[in-house]
Amino acid sequence: xxxxxxxxxxxxxxxxxxxxxxxxxxxxxxxxxxxxxxxxxxxxxxxxxxxxxxxxxxxxxxxxxxxxxxxxxxxxxxxxxxxxxxxxxxxxxxxxxxxxxxxxxxxxxxxxxxxxxxxxxxxxxxxxxxxxxxxxxxxxxxxxxxxxxxxxxxxxxxxxxxxxxxxxxxxxxxxxxxxxxxxxxxxxxxxxxxxxxxxxxxxxxxxxxxxxxxxxxxxxxxxxxxxxxxxxxxxxxxxxxxxxxxxxxxxxxxxxxxxxxxxxxxxxxxxx
Amino acid sequence: xxxxxxxxxxxxxxxxxxxxxxxxxxxxxxxxxxxxxxxxxxxxxxxxxxxxxxxxxxxxxxxxxxxxxxxxxxxxxxxxxxxxxxxxxxxxxxxxxxxxxxxxxxxxxxxxxxxxxxxxxxxxxxxxxxxxxxxxxxxxxxxxxxxxxxxxxxxxxxxxxxxxxxxxxxxxxxxxxxxxxxxxxxxxxxxxxxxxxxxxxxxxxxxxxxxxxxxxxxxxxxxxxxxxxxxxxxxxxxxxxxxxxxxxxxxxxxxxxxxxxxxxxxxxxxxxxxxxxxxxxxxxxx
Amino acid sequence: xxxxxxxxxxxxxxxxxxxxxxxxxxxxxxxxxxxxxxxxxxxxxxxxxxxxxxxxxxxxxxxxxxxxxxxxxxxxxxxxxxxxxxxxxxxxxxxxxxxxxxxxxxxxxxxxxxxxxxxxxxxxxxxxxxxxxxxxxxxxxxxxxxxxxxxxxxxxxxxxxxxxxxxxxxxxxxxxxxxxxxxxxxxxxxxxxxxxxxxxxxxxxxxxxxxxxxxxxxxxxxxxxxxxxxxxxxxxxxxxxxxxxxxxxxxxxxxxxxxxxxxxxxxxxxxxxxxxxxxxxxxxxxxxxxxxxxxxxxxxxxxxxxxxxxxxxxxxxxxxxxxxxxxxxxxxxxxxxxxxxxxxxxxxxxxxxxxxxxxxxxx
Numbered sequence: 004x005x006x007x008x009x010x011x012x013x014x015x016x017x018x019x020x021x022x023x024x025x026x027x028x029x030x031x032x033x034x035x036x037x038x039x040x041x042x043x044x045x046x047x048x049x050x051x052x053x054x055x056x057x058x059x060x061x062x063x064x065x066x067x068x069x070x071x072x073x074x075x076x077x078x079x080x081x082x083x084x085x086x087x088x089x090x091x092x093x094x095x096x097x098x099x100x101x102x103x104x105x106x107x108x109x110x111x112x113x114x115x116x117x118x119x120x121x122x123x124x125x126x127x128x129x130x131x132x133x134x135x136x137x138x139x140x141x142x143x144x145x146x147x148x149x150x151x152x153x154x155x156x157x158x159x160x161x162x163x164x165x166x167x168x169x170x171x172x173x174x175x176x177x178x179x180x181x182x183x184x185x186x187x188x189x190x191x192x193x194x195x196x197x198x199x200x201x202x203x204x205x206x207x208x209x210x211x212x213x214x215x216x217x218x219x220x221x222x223x224x225x226x227x228x229x230x231x232x233x234x235x236x237x238x239x240x241x242x243x244x245x246x247x248x249x250x251x252x253x254x255x256x257x258x259x260x261x262x263x264x265x266x267x268x269x270x271x272x273x274x275x
Numbered sequence: 276x277x278x279x280x281x282x283x284x285x286x287x288x289x290x291x292x293x294x295x296x297x298x299x300x301x302x303x304x305x306x307x308x309x310x311x312x313x314x315x316x317x318x319x320x321x322x323x324x325x326x327x328x329x330x331x332x333x334x335x336x337x338x339x340x341x342x343x344x345x346x347x348x349x350x351x352x353x354x355x356x357x358x359x360x361x362x363x364x365x366x367x368x369x370x371x372x373x374x375x376x377x378x379x380x381x382x383x384x385x386x387x388x389x390x391x392x393x394x395x396x397x398x399x400x401x402x403x404x405x406x407x408x409x410x411x412x413x414x415x416x417x418x419x420x421x422x423x424x425x426x427x428x429x430x431x432x433x434x435x436x437x438x439x440x441x442x443x444x445x446x447x448x449x450x451x452x453x454x455x456x457x458x459x460x461x462x463x464x465x466x467x468x469x470x471x472x473x474x475x476x477x478x479x480x481x482x483x484x485x486x487x488x489x490x491x492x493x494x495x496x497x498x499x500x501x502x503x504x505x506x507x508x509x510x511x512x513x514x515x516x517x518x519x520x521x522x523x524x525x526x527x528x529x530x531x532x533x534x535x536x537x538x539x540x541x542x543x544x545x546x547x548x549x550x551x552x553x554x555x556x557x558x559x560x561x
Numbered sequence: 562x563x564x565x566x567x568x569x570x571x572x573x574x575x576x577x578x579x580x581x582x583x584x585x586x587x588x589x590x591x592x593x594x595x596x597x598x599x600x601x602x603x604x605x606x607x608x609x610x611x612x613x614x615x616x617x618x619x620x621x622x623x624x625x626x627x628x629x630x631x632x633x634x635x636x637x638x639x640x641x642x643x644x645x646x647x648x649x650x651x652x653x654x655x656x657x658x659x660x661x662x663x664x665x666x667x668x669x670x671x672x673x674x675x676x677x678x679x680x681x682x683x684x685x686x687x688x689x690x691x692x693x694x695x696x697x698x699x700x701x702x703x704x705x706x707x708x709x710x711x712x713x714x715x716x717x718x719x720x721x722x723x724x725x726x727x728x729x730x731x732x733x734x735x736x737x738x739x740x741x742x743x744x745x746x747x748x749x750x751x752x753x754x755x756x757x758x759x760x761x762x763x764x765x766x767x768x769x770x771x772x773x774x775x776x777x778x779x780x781x782x783x784x785x786x787x788x789x790x791x792x793x794x795x796x797x798x799x800x801x802x803x804x805x806x807x808x809x810x811x812x813x814x815x816x817x818x819x820x821x822x823x824x825x826x827x828x829x830x831x832x833x834x835x836x837x838x839x840x841x842x843x844x845x846x847x848x849x850x851x852x853x854x855x856x857x858x859x860x861x862x863x864x865x866x867x868x869x870x871x872x873x874x875x876x877x878x879x880x881x882x883x884x885x886x887x888x889x890x891x892x893x894x895x896x897x898x899x900x901x902x903x904x905x906x907x908x909x910x911x912x913x914x915x916x917x918x919x920x921x922x923x924x
């Protein structure tokens with residue numbers, strides 16, 4: 004292929020470099036500020052350095068408790084959402100299902116309901132039907148917001164599956180559920196894994212829904228962060244950012260070794 | 276009687292979740308929004324009223340919706356303009372390290388806590404941040420003026436939308452065979468001509484839908500204005516949250532929620548329909 | 562070191578004594594989990610260690626929840642849930658006390674159950690409709706205009722001066738739910754009004770906003786402290802606790818003695834929430850009593866720049882400013898009808914949204 008011609012190349016390079024710098028700069032600044040010794044958010048750059056904000060991060064049990072709560076909620080909501088998403092995607096892949104486009108549109112619609120509205124309405128609804136357990140409420144909220152994404156991810160992996168494969172299995176004597184289980188589910192495996200991963204990540208980082216549905220004893224990590232920082236904004240948040248950055252890098256390394264970043268990026272792209 | 280196909284049974288759990296987790300809540304929310312608010316009271320008043328909606332018709336509230344929408348349009352434009360080249364390079368660069376590096380960055384941002392990133396943005400672009408001068412130059416607003424909060428909120432939103440827009444477009448560019456560009460080139464087009472005449476039109480549907488997804492995410496966003504808005508950039512979502520936390524007026528909050536639900540669907544499906552009319556060839560069916 | 566040793570042995574002695582002797586509260590079983598609501602910034606900083614020592618000494622577990630903004634917010638959030646609330650103790654102040662008393666959410670407190678209350682003068686307590694004490698007063702604090710003297714060239718003698726162009730973008734003010742609207746009351750007083758005749762205050766506020774003088778609207782202590790520490794804002798209306806943190810870092814002056822306006826005084830403290838678990842209520846009273854003791858009351862008020870309520874506590878130097886003699890009290894201080902203000906927060910918040918925010922945003 005011909006290389007890009009010079010002017011376009013310069014423009015492309017500039018845009019890409021600017022965008023990358025734009026996306027990375029805050030993380031680097033936060034990393035530097037996390038070692039700032041001042042007791043408030045003062046002008047940049049810091050002059051004295053210390054580890055005080057890391058100590059303050061470690062001393063506050065709210066963050067670690069929040070982390071485990073987030074893992075808990077994300078695993079359970081992610082699992083439910085993946086199961087429902089897989090079943091729905093399998094159904095949508097069946098050409099005999101009447102009104103498939105309409106059904107699909109309805110199932111993907113939670114994506115366009117503002118999460119604040121989901122959180123608020125679930126709060127009112129659960130009180131109405133008598134569910135007061137915040138953990139149950141959180142799982143409910145996180146399940147509904149992730150379902151469209153798991154459906155999408157599994158559907159994407161079923162594109163290549165032909166109805167004739169399932170019918171072939173049935174002609175060999177398998178019942179239809181058996182044929183789906185033996186043929187379609189393995190074919191959808193990559194989509195199920197990607198869907199589960201997306202659901203986990205979305206749930207883990209969710210703020211707006213959780214803000215309504217959590218309570219003082221049942222807080223996810225993002226809620227603990229918002230609550231602590233809104234009441235008590237200091238550079239602990241810079242230390243938190245840096246810890247998150249390190250954890251993200253470690254996670255990316257693992258993901259690349261197991262799933263492969265390029266493939267994962269493709270699957271994630273399908274979530275839109 | 277004919278046996279129901281298994282597909283119908285497979286729909287059941289999802290349908291139940293949808294009814295139980297979205298339909299029911301939205302119905303209760305709608306009823307609540309029609310109830311009168313009694314100041315200081317635990318329960319809503321008796322009977323039904325449109326008062327909670329009529330209040331939203333005040334020009335000031337229209338202005339909040341307009342400002343929310345305006346910022347969403349600006350942010351989405353930037354996101355597609357910056358995300359598309361990034362996605363293209365991430366797919367077509369000859370160097371594997373560039374491709375992989377960019378994809379790692381995009382996936383990494385998606386995984387990394389938005390809250391932590393938003394506070395990092397405040398530290399970086401806020402009135403004393405090292406990059407505030409760039410924000411001031413681009414926007415023409417002094418970093419310490421209240422309106423500069425618009426710049427901060429926009430930057431926060433872009434951090435949220437660019438990775439998603441770019442990853443959606445990575446999928447789209449991957450689906451386009453490089454042969455198309457080669458074919459155009461073999462007919463004498465330069466590479467940039469090939470991109471402009473072949474790649475862009477073919478990727479246009481994906482770019483339009485990425486734009487709409489970005490817009491929908493912006494106008495329903497809540498955390499960026501909450502944390503970066505300095506109390507003056509207030510999205511409709513934040514008004515609703517104030518009803519809930521600060522003044523305990525659930526009925527007014529419910530009315531804002533119903534309004535936002537309708538507005539959000541109108542934007543996503545309405546704009547898609549308009550786009551389809553104007554650009555029949557480029558807009559995907561869904 | 563010796564201090565903390567002493568405190569620990571004191572606490573140990575206290576719990577030992579409690580186990581044998583016993584007022585009704587102290588006879589209860591240990592190991593309760595309490596949810597205590599506190600403000601952020603220095604409030605939680607001074608309270609966390611106090612809580613940790615308490616947990617080690619008593620075996621009760623203290624979980625802190627932070628007010629996201631003004632304490633009035635929690636009233637809105639509890640309203641649909643009560644009595645199914647998890648909070649056992651809530652740090653609050655006058656208007657919030659009034660709102661909670663009105664709703665009948667508060668557990669009465671007494672000196673027999675909480676001996677430290679004997680050392681707090683009667684006048685500080687709020688009473689419910691049956692005349693029982695329902696608050697545990699911990700501080701006398703105030704809300705005042707003030708400024709950083711390193712950033713303001715000419716001293717401010719009247720808040721009318723805040724309309725001058727030199728204050729463009731320099732003012733830091735609270736949202737109405739914060740301080741329950743004292744900002745508007747202060748501005749109303751300047752123009753001959755008060756909390757019930759609030760209109761002149763709104764007009765003054767609009768003038769300030771129209772001129773672009775309001776540079777920042779903040780929702781809680783930590784936002785105020787950060788905003789005033791960055792150097793772009795020089796004037797604020799805020800509580801003494803936030804000012805204390807600013808004053809520790811930068812030269813600042815509180816306008817506690819204005820000839821044409823008044824400062825506000827109020828009480829802060831704990832309230833024990835009603836609930837269906839008597840053991841938890843007893844544990845909450847024990848913890849609140851601990852805060853009311855002279856030693857902890859001194860320690861609590863020190864970083865907040867507020868006056869202790871326990872007669873045996875030692876006041877911090879910083880409170881000279883807000884300490885008025887009888888003549889001064891009449892001349893410079895004003896105690897508005899906080900319960901009336903509590904009823905106006907909803908209306909004032911909406912008016913702020915529709916009339917003030919758009920002006921502030923235009924700068």
